[in-house]
Amino acid sequence: MKPIVTLTINPTIDLATAVAEVTPEHKLRCDAERRDPGGGGLNVARVIRELGGESLALYPRGGSTGELLERLLEEKRLRRWPISISGHTRENFTVTERKSGREFRFVMPGPTLTEAEWKTVLDSLSTVAADVEFIVASGSLAPGVPVDFYARVAHIAREQNAKLVLDTSGEPLRAALEEGVFFAKPNRKEFRDMMGPQVDEPAGMAAAARSFLEKGRAEILVVSMGADGAMLTTREGQYRAVPPPVKTASSVGAGDSFVGGMTFGLARGLPPHEAFRWGIASGTAALMSQGTDLCSRQDVEHLLTQVQPTRLA
Template sequence: MIVTVNLNPVLDRTLALPHLTVGQINRARLVRLDVGGKGFNVSRALLELGTPSLALGVLGGATGEMLRRGLEELGIPGDFVFVEGETRQNLTLLDESTGLYTKINEAGPRWTLETVEVLLAKVREHVAPGDAWVMAGRLPPGAPPDLYARLITLVQSEGARAYLDSSGEPLRRACEAAPYGVKPNVEEAEEMVGHRLASLEDLVGATRVFLDFGIQVVAISRGAQGALVARGRRVVQAMPPPVEVKSPVGAGDAFMAGLVWALEGGRDLVEAARWAVACGTAAAMEEGTGVGAREKVEILASQIVVEEV
């Protein structure tokens, strides 16, 4: 089983505008609502690949109830911790005349120590040997910075594998717990290593920094430039074809879904990199916080160029 952990989920609201003019009334051409938050996006992308997952999350208020119902309608089973306060709503404004995105993110409800303990109890209830746990996103207000590290230690002590997509101090603390896999983007990797990653050689060096913690798989996503994926001493680079990007929101989460899906399905590093980049690219071709259909992912996968580095 694959379990996604969603500590600060969101209702994503996307407005596409023919032209965004600050300080004036603007009329949207398109309004779209999506179940969001990095972990929930991973579950949605896995579903498109034909793989079910359990979405474990923390929800609050009317927005939280909307997300619960949305997952139910999608056919994604969930188990939730309910908290006081309101699950956040994020707003993305697309200026179609320039192709530029403006994203406004809420902080989300503040956690208490009780929230942490209830969450840990939920994890203990569900964890089982051989499962894969995907933990993704920034920590919510009030959550301790070592929370991901604690979750990784917990699930891996029970024989499961943990995959992480986070940043900053939570990522640094979590790496010390040696998750099975991590997926930083270039900026997150730069923050981790403490310098710019201006060349392919720099990126390869950054994968070594993560691997030295005892992490088994490192994937540094690079947007339209694809990704570098490393396991042991082997590093591959996967490059997507040129595509029309409609929204980058959620593309990294679809990438993570493809990576986990491939690795947990027994595919090798080359195929894992291929499917991860194909999933991320397919998601970027969708409006809003979309995930690409399996058919589109398969077509893109045949066009991904994967090379040894």
């Protein structure tokens, strides 16, 4: 298997802690913090590695937080291609309130990239893409990066004969789909924003997914629906899968784990409906892990036996 390249244009250091109760004004005494590398593409790269695949993570980073990010990625033994920028890598943080079990997720905008910086990222992608089968681009854009950034990524993927997996939202997603991608994984809300309220009914969603494919925007479309599972659409057919029941520790990273698991399956040559099972198992396994932990291979392999997609059409 060739390495799967992941692109993270706005990586972060994810800080996780817990507190008895979140209240204003008083000092909130927190548990010892843990730090993990984060951002869509870095999470996907970690999941692929955890499942036994090879990944190469491409990302900009800068400042002292950028150095810390390097160390954290080294600990995770990720193969990486960092691009130096002048701004500081962002830090996001998640606080679990023990009293209620609720998670508060604070997300920073990230450093502003200059035109020269984001163009260097694209040039680096062109270089690595020449020799790979899959590129996964995931996450929000950093400030300063143009809205057609992922469309440019899609263009590079096509030129280099690589398959692009894209997980993002809003205008950047829309623009990239005009260019066309291999596999897109919006969640229900992201898909609704593109296709309209017909998506709220199961039949309407299935029809919207088919018309999405007919327009040539993607070859594989998965609309993920949290606890309700996900729907897969390809030219060969449409499938629905529900997640096996699990005890939820934290919902952080479910979407990225889904994308990592399904892409890993596709890269191993599995047909889409089989790779889809890996996606569901990985997304659901992420819920069994605490805080910013993603899925573990053991949990994924265990859940896999319980995922049976049903064919809709």
